[in-house]
Structure formats: C-alpha cells, structure tokens
Amino acid sequence: MKSVVLVILLAVSSVVYSQNKEKVLVSIDGEKTTVSEFKRVYEKNLDAIDNEAAKSVVNNLDLFINYKLKVRQAYDLKLDTVKTYIRELDTYKKQLSTPYLQDTTFIDKLVKEAYYRTKFEVKAKHILLRIPRDALPKDTIVIYNKILKLRERILNGEKFETIAAQFSEDISAKDDVRTGRKGNGGNLGYFSAFRMVYPFEDAAYKTKVNEISMPFKTQFGYHIVKVDALKESQGEIEAAHILIRDTSAVGKIKIDSIYTKLKAGEDFETLATSFSEDPGSKSNGGKLGKFSTGRMVKPFEDAAFGLNNINEFSKPFKTNFGWHIVKLLKKHPIQSFEDMKVGLKAKVKKSPRMQLSDKAVINKLKNQYNIVEFEKAKLILNDKNIRAIHKDSLQNVLFSINDKNITQETFVNYIRNRRHIAVFTLYNSFKDAQILTYYKENLVNTEPDYAATLKEYEDGLLLFELMQDKIWSKSSKDTLGLQTFFDKNIKKYNSNSLKEVKGQVINDYQDFLEKNWIEDLRKKSTIKINKRELKKIIKHYGNAL
Numbered sequence: 147m148k149s150v151v152l153v154i155l156l157a158v159s160s161v162v163y164s165q166n167k168e169k170v171l172v173s174i175d176g177e178k179t180t181v182s183e184f185k186r187v188y189e190k191n192l193d194a195i196d197n198e199a200a201k202s203v204v205n206n207l208d209l210f211i212n213y214k215l216k217v218r219q220a221y222d223l224k225l226d227t228v229k230t231y232i233r234e235l236d237t238y239k240k241q242l243s244t245p246y247l248q249d250t251t252f253i254d255k256l257v258k259e260a261y262y263r264t265k266f267e268v269k270a271k272h273i274l275l276r277i278p279r280d281a282l283p284k285d286t287i288v289i290y291n292k293i294l295k296l297r298e299r300i301l302n303g304e305k306f307e308t309i310a311a312q313f314s315e316d317i318s319a320k321d322d323v324r325t326g327r328k329g330n331g332g333n334l335g336y337f338s339a340f341r342m343v344y345p346f347e348d349a350a351y352k353t354k355v356n357e358i359s360m361p362f363k364t365q366f367g368y369h370i371v372k373v374d375a376l377k378e379s380q381g382e383i384e385a386a387h388i389l390i391r392d393t394s395a396v397g398k399i400k401i402d403s404i405y406t407k408l409k410a411g412e413d414f415e416t417l418a419t420s421f422s423e424d425p426g427s428k429s430n431g432g433k434l435g436k437f438s439t440g441r442m443v444k445p446f447e448d449a450a451f452g453l454n455n456i457n458e459f460s461k462p463f464k465t466n467f468g469w470h471i472v473k474l475l476k477k478h479p480i481q482s483f484e485d486m487k488v489g490l491k492a493k494v495k496k497s498p499r500m501q502l503s504d505k506a507v508i509n510k511l512k513n514q515y516n517i518v519e520f521e522k523a524k525l526i527l528n529d530k531n532i533r534a535i536h537k538d539s540l541q542n543v544l545f546s547i548n549d550k551n552i553t554q555e556t557f558v559n560y561i562r563n564r565r566h567i568a569v570f571t572l573y574n575s576f577k578d579a580q581i582l583t584y585y586k587e588n589l590v591n592t593e594p595d596y597a598a599t600l601k602e603y604e605d606g607l608l609l610f611e612l613m614q615d616k617i618w619s620k621s622s623k624d625t626l627g628l629q630t631f632f633d634k635n636i637k638k639y640n641s642n643s644l645k646e647v648k649g650q651v652i653n654d655y656q657d658f659l660e661k662n663w664i665e666d667l668r669k670k671s672t673i674k675i676n677k678r679e680l681k682k683i684i685k686h687y688g689n690a691l
Contacts, residue, residue, distance in 0.1 A: 171683070172207070173674045174214055181679050184210060188687075203684045207675070213609070215667040220608040231611060238603055243586050246593060249506040256499055257491050261483050263339035263351055264490070267439060269375040270350045271306055271332040273314040276367035279566050282528075286368075293361045293368045300358060306372050307331025315367065332372075337440045338379055344499040346371070380439065384476040385450045386432035388417060389424040391468040401462040401469035408459055414473050423468070436478060446470060508578050511585055519545040526554055527569050533562055545577065547584045556580075616663055621656045631655045 168180040188206050195201050225231060275293045277286055296313055300306050310319045310332030320329040339347065345364045353359040353373045361368045388404055390397045404421055408414060415431030422428040439447055449460045453474035460472045480486075494500065523542040526532055540555035560579075561572045590597040621628065632644045632651050639647045 169676070169679050171676050171679050172211060174211065174218070175671050177214075177218070179210075179214070181683065185683065188683075201687075203680070203687055207680070211673060212664050212667075213605075215664065215671060216609050216612060217605045219667065220605075220612040223612070225608050225611050226604075228611070231607060234607060235604060238607075239586075239600065242596060242600060242603075243589060246589060246596060247504065247507055247582065247586070248500075249503050249510070252503050252506040253491070253494065253500075256494050256502065257487060258483070260339045260490050260494055260499075261486060263347065264486070265379055265480050266376055267336040267338045267379045268350050268373060269336045269377075270334050270353075270371050270373050271310065271330075272316070272334060272346075272369050272371045273306075273310045273319070273332055274316040274367055274369050275313070276315045277363075277568075279568060281568050283570055286363075289368055290361055293370055297358055297361065297370045300372075306358075307333070335440050335444060336375075336377075338438065340493065340497060341440060344497070344502070379480055380451055381480045382436045382438045382478040383450060383474060384436050384478070385434050385453075385472050385474055386414060386418060387424065387427065387434060387446075387470050387472040388414075388422045388432055389468050389470055390421070391423045393464060393468055397469050398462070401471065405462050405471055408471065414459060432473070433475070443467070446472065450474065504582070505578075507585075508581055511581050515547050515581065515584070517545060517547055517581070523554055524573075526558075527573055532558060532569060533565075545580075547581060550584055552580050613660075617656050617659050621652050621659060628652065628655055631658060 168182055170178045171181045171184050172179045184207065187210060188203065191206065192201065199205075220226070273293065273296060275289050277289055281289075296309055300309055308331070310316075311321070311329050314320070314332055316332065318330050319332045321327065322329070337347075337350075341347070342350070343364050343366075345362060346369065349359050349362045349369070350371050350373060353371055355373050355376055358372045359370055361370055363369075388401070390401045390404075392400065400421070404417055407417060418432030419428055422432050424432070427434055439451060441447070442450065443465050445463055445465045449463050449470070450472045453460060453472070456474055456476065458474050460470075462469050462471055464470075520543055523544050526535065526540070529535065535554075535558065537555050537558075540553065540558055542554050543551045544554050544557055545552050557573065557576050560576045561569065564572055567575075590600065628651065629644060631654070632639070632647075635654070636642065638654075639651065641647050644651060
C-alpha cells in the first residue's frame, strides 16, 4: 500500500518555476504557484484518472494544496537532512542523470561498429612493450620509439614472429623452456568484437590485411599489430566432445575404440559419460555449450567448425590436452542487424567502450566551458612524493571550469589510493571527471525536464517519510487510538471484534488521521486562491465539479 501511495504522491507533485510575468493561481503563506505549474501537474494526472468526478479541477486543486502543505511541513521538520533520505536521493540522481551523460548518436555508431566486428572476424598478431605504472611522459616516449623501431625492422624484411619472440613482453609469444611450450610468435588467431580490450580491437579492425599498424596504447602498454586475414564469421556453435588425456599410442587405441563404437551407432552422450576424461563436461554427456572461433585451441576449433551437419561427429584428433572426438549439436549463425541491435546495444553499454561515449560528451563540454589550467600549480605532478604533501601546501588552483575552482588538494585526494596508474594519466582522468561532475551539478539549471523530475522525486520521497511518521506507523503502533476509533465507529463494521476487521479499521483510521492532519495544517496556513484564474482553468478543461 505504501508504494502505491508514493506513486500517487509523485503524480501530484510539481516544481516551482515561477516567473514574474506568469499568473499566480494559489499562494500558501506567500509561496506562489503559477497557473502553468498547476496545469502541468493536472494534465499529467489526467492519464491516470478513470472517472469524471476525479477529473474535477477544484478537487485536484484541493489535493494539490494538501500536497504542498505536507511537503512544507516535511522541510520544516528537516526530513531532507536525514542520512537515509540523502543517500536514496543521491542514488536516484545518478540514475536520472545517466541518459544526459550519453551521446546517443555516438552510441548508435558504436552499435553498428560492433555488429560489423561480430559479423567479420580478424586474424592478427601483435608485439607488446609494457609501460611501468609509474612511468612519466618522457618514459612512455622512449617505449614508443623502441616499438616504432621494431616496426621498421619488420617493414625492412625481418619476420614478425621472430621479432615478437625476441622482444614482445607478452609471454605467450616466447618459447617456455621449463614447460616445453612453443611460443606463438605473437599470433592471436581469429577474434571478433568484445574479445579484446577495445583499443586493441579497434586498431586491429582499422589495419588493412597484410599491413602493420602504427604503435598504439592500451592498458597493457604499447602494441603494434599485423593483420593476416579478415573473414565472415561462422557465428557460434554448440558442441560436445569425448577426451582421452593420454597422448601416447595407448590413448590413441582408446579413442579409436570409442570412434568405432560411434560408427556402429552407439550413443555419443552415453559414451562421453562413460569414457571421457574431461571432468567439466563428461557428466553432461560431453556438452561444452556455445562458443565461437578463437575460444578453443586451433585443432579443436578446426575440427568443430569443420563439421557441416547437426549430430555429425569428427574423426579422432589430437591437441595439447589429449585425443578428442567432437560432435556438432547446433549452429548459431550471425543474425541480421535488426535482430541483434537491442542485444548489442545492451552489450555496448556494459562494455568499457562506453567510455568513448563519455569521452564524446566530455569533448563537447570542453568546447562549451571555459576551462583554464594553471601551469605553475601543475608542477606538483612532477613530485614523486605528491601523495605525502601536506594539505596546507595544496591550496593552489589546478584548473577552473567556468566559475568553479579545482584545487591541488582535491586532486591529491583523488589519487591517494590510486597508485597503480601514472600521475599524469590520473590527472587527465581527474580533469574529465571534474568536468562531468560540474555538468551533473548544473543539470537542474540547464535541463528543465531533469529538474522537474528530480524535484518530484525529492518531494515525493520526503512526503513518503512524513506519511510514514504521521500516519502509517502511528496507525499500527497506536493500539489505544485504534481501539478508540473502532469503538466510536463500531456500527460501520458489523463486528464486535477489532481483530476480525483490523485491516479495514487501520485503513479507515489512517484516513481519519490524515484528514485531521490536513485540517490542522490548513488552519495554520494562509491560503489564497486566484478565483478569476481558477474559473479560466475550469472553463478551459470543462469540469468544475
């Protein structure tokens, strides 16, 4: 019941945006409500009203005045300073502001891009040189130039794989002497959208086949990437397998005997349950679920995607894990853009690439705002002990956004527990975050719809707390008052026992308490209605009753 009441309260709430030139409909102790404000609330309520009597302008104005009186008392009681209220309101602000922080055009572009990169797979190899977490800008330049020289050596004829095995700091590129594992020479195989960090994915798809990218940066360091192929994706498949881990001749005999049983018509799932040595799938008949290319080791992937018909199974084949037989269970080809658009959009919004949308918004704001950086104050970024500087020495302004000054102290507080990222990188992140914060703080001044919705929620939430205190809790806890109310109205309930009709009595008692409360609030207030403007509104909507 309380949640329903809150919805009703929100429906009749409003925002005061009075302008001197607007006509005043009602004033409560000098607080004015304009005609346009009341009309906005009234018209909003019409959608939820299902009978003519409830559409009465006069009745709705009465409800509106009652609402205003309750909200004023909530503010008088300082319910807006209660921690739970502040916490819930902050949560709502974040939710409400989210759409304003997104560049919808840019998001649509990312969705279309993700579809293309889902439909087409890229095969690439890379070289990585890592950047130390405490690297200064001059250090990153050294690493950039180093990987640039490696690129030039490859362009001049040296093999990419050889350079990768020798210099790449991705350990998978090198041979592992201890385990005997052969390095991949930087080869990553095929991959598609969402498989790599976005900057890497972006560089790979933007590099032409057989060409090498310029150095680019990710969270891991600087890379160069060579694209070997681009092909249309086969989508995803569902498959099951049987695994014999022994890679010797004994294992080969075992897998061949299982293959013979399959060819003779024995059930794949039964054989997988009985003989497979993959503990993760044997109890499920060998089922591996859905996967795309790039998820399995290459021999397994080749065998699985080489099957054309549902329920077809492969000949025995060998991987680093042992001997396998794989069976195709289902194919999931890439769907049309229209069919995938909603899912891709949700995936894009949850992925780190949404930071690009944030960046697009920030870049727009940078063009709108007057942002001034103070180079002398920025010299603290060079101090290796920046986090230990006393706050008294951190009061200079780092930069300003319009009329808001951001001090060194604010920045140092921001980076204090962020020690795994270079200070100069943190500074750029901090500046962007401050620009977004400034934008969000000023949404109430720049976005009328946001301001109106937020005000409705603020007042509705306050009123919910007030009703909880004044009516709902009181009606359930005031047993003496409830019994007295029942005794006075016993003829109405056709029962001599409060217990039998307690639910109905509580509801009626709540209405009684609220009615008396409203009467008391009205007696204490001076309410003036502009009858001339009220008549105009009644005439406009055609319902005086």
